[in-house]
Amino acid sequence: MFETATALALMQYGDSAYPAGGFAFSWGVEGLAADGLLDGQADLDAFIGEHLAFRWNCMDRPLLTRAHRADDPAAVAAIDRFAEASTPSAQMRDGSRRAGRALLGVSARLGGPLCVRYRALLSSDVRLGHLPVVQALVYRDAALDLRAAELVSGWTLVNGLVSAAVRLGVIGHVEAQQSLETARRALVDVLAEPLPDDLAPSSFTPLIDIAVSRGGSRAVRLFTT
Numbered sequence: 001m002f003e004t005a006t007a008l009a010l011m012q013y014g015d016s017a018y019p020a021g022g023f024a025f026s027w028g029v030e031g032l033a034a035d036g037l038l039d040g041q042a043d044l045d046a047f048i049g050e051h052l053a054f055r056w057n058c059m060d061r062p063l064l065t066r067a068h069r070a071d072d073p074a075a076v077a078a079i080d081r082f083a084e085a086s087t088p089s090a091q092m093r094d095g096s097r098r099a100g101r102a103l104l105g106v107s108a109r110l111g112g113p114l115c116v117r118y119r120a121l122l123s124s125d126v127r128l129g130h131l132p133v134v135q136a137l138v139y140r141d142a143a144l145d146l147r148a149a150e151l152v153s154g155w156t157l158v159n160g161l162v163s164a165a166v167r168l169g170v171i172g173h174v175e176a177q178q179s180l181e182t183a184r185r186a187l188v189d190v191l192a193e194p195l196p197d198d199l200a201p202s203s204f205t206p207l208i209d210i211a212v213s214r215g216g217s218r219a220v221r222l223f224t225t
Contacts, residue, residue, distance in 0.1 A: 002148065005143075006143075006144065006145075006148055009142050009143070009144060009148070010144070010148060010151065010152050013138070013139065013142060013144075013152050013156070014151075014152045014155045014156055014159065016156075016159050016160070016163055018106075019106055020099070020102050020103040020106050021098075021099065021102035021103070022099065022102075022103075022156065022160050023160075023163070024098075024099075024223060024224045025095055025098075025099055025160065025164075025223055025224050025225045026160075026161070026164035026168070026222075026223035026225055027051065027095070027157070027160065027161060027164075027208070027212070027225050028047070028051075028205075028207075028208035028209075028211045028212050028225065029044075029047070029161055029164040029165050029168065029170070029223075030164065030168060030211075030215070030221065030222060030223045030225075031210075031211025031212055031214055031215055031218075032047065032207065032208070032211045033165075033168050033170050034211075034218060035211060035214075037207065037211070038165075038170060039170065040170065040171065041171050041175045041178060041179055043170075044161070044162070044165050044170060044171060044179050045179055045182045045183070047161070047208075048158060048161050048162070048179065048182075048183045048186065049183075049186050050205060050208070051157065051161065051205065051208070052154065052157070052158070052183070052186055052187060052190050053186075053190065054203060054204050054205050055203040055205050055208070056153075056154060056157055056190075057190045057195075058199070058201065058202055058203060059086075059087075059132075059201045059202060059203040060131070060132040060153065060157075060201075061132070061150060061153070061154070061195060062195055062199050062200075062201040063079060063082070063083050063130070063132040063133055063136075063201050064132040064133070064135055064136045064149060064150065064153055065136075065146060065150070065195060066079045066136075066201075067079050067080075067132070067133040067135075067136035067137065068136040068139070068140060068146050068149055069146070070136075073117055073118050073121060076118060076133060076136075076137065077118075077121055077125070077128055079133055080127065080128045080129065080130050080133045081125075081127050081128070082201070083096070083130035083132065083133055083201070084097075084127040084128075084130065086201055086202065087130075087203075088209070089209045089212060089213055090213070091212045091213050091215060091216070091225060092209060092212055092213075092225065093130075094224075095212070095224055095225035096130045096131045096132075097126075097127075097128075097129045097130055097131075098129075098224060099131045100129040100130050100131040100132075100133065100134035100135075101122060101129040101134070103131065103134050103135065103138055104118065104119055104122070104129060104134045104137070104138070105119065107134075107137070107138040107141060112137070112138060112141030112142070113141060114137045114140055114141050115134075115137050115138060115141055118134075118137055132153065135149065135152075135153045135156075136149060139152060139153075147191075150191060151187075151191065154187045154190065154191065155184075155187065158180065158183040158184070158187060159180070161183075162176050162179050162180055162183070163176075164223060165179070167222065168222065212225050
């Protein structure tokens with residue numbers, strides 16, 4: 001069980017009202033809905049499960065783990081550049097950097113020492129600022145251990161996907177709570193499996209990547225990704 005201070009920090013950083021710009025990213029919800037491949041709660045639940053299993057758990061989570069354990073900004077930057085190189089979709093790379101830099105900016109303005117130091121590096125390297133790497137720094141500044149950092153990272157993804165689906169009219173508010181309950185159980189199962197120390201971050205979500213990549217060709221868009 002988390003102590004009270006940690007539990008309150010989890011609620012603060014996991015709250016969709018935290019001003020990190022997450023509302024601008026659907027991570028494929030909008031594209032798949034526009035293509036008729038995401039329609040209703042069952043489709044959304046399957047989509048969230050795919051995101052957690054084949055992107056977050058094997059890509060974002062290992063990157064977050066490495067950055068959370070990194071000793072100095074140079075080591076964090078090396079992990080950040082790896083995130084850039086290992087993400088084949090240009091739109092996903094751009095979205096990850098934009099989301100990460102927005103989150104980093106908020107934490108730096110709040111005085112997080114690790115985030116303040118790391119933000120100074122961003123102007124010199126456009127490859128830096130990927131979301132899971134920044135999350136590690138933000139949550140370290142919030143005194144969250146790795147277990148808590150993983151939890152809030154996974155939950156903010158889930159919450160963002162469900163929120164995007166509601167805004168797009170894919171599901172209603174009651175269905176959203178049902179989807180969050182389903183996703184919560186899925187996240188518990190994912191986090192119950194420890195990551196191998198030598199796991200190389202990778203992902204395989206081709207339909208999601210294609211949907212995000214097609215965003216620039218759509219006449220009307222609500223989200224960046």
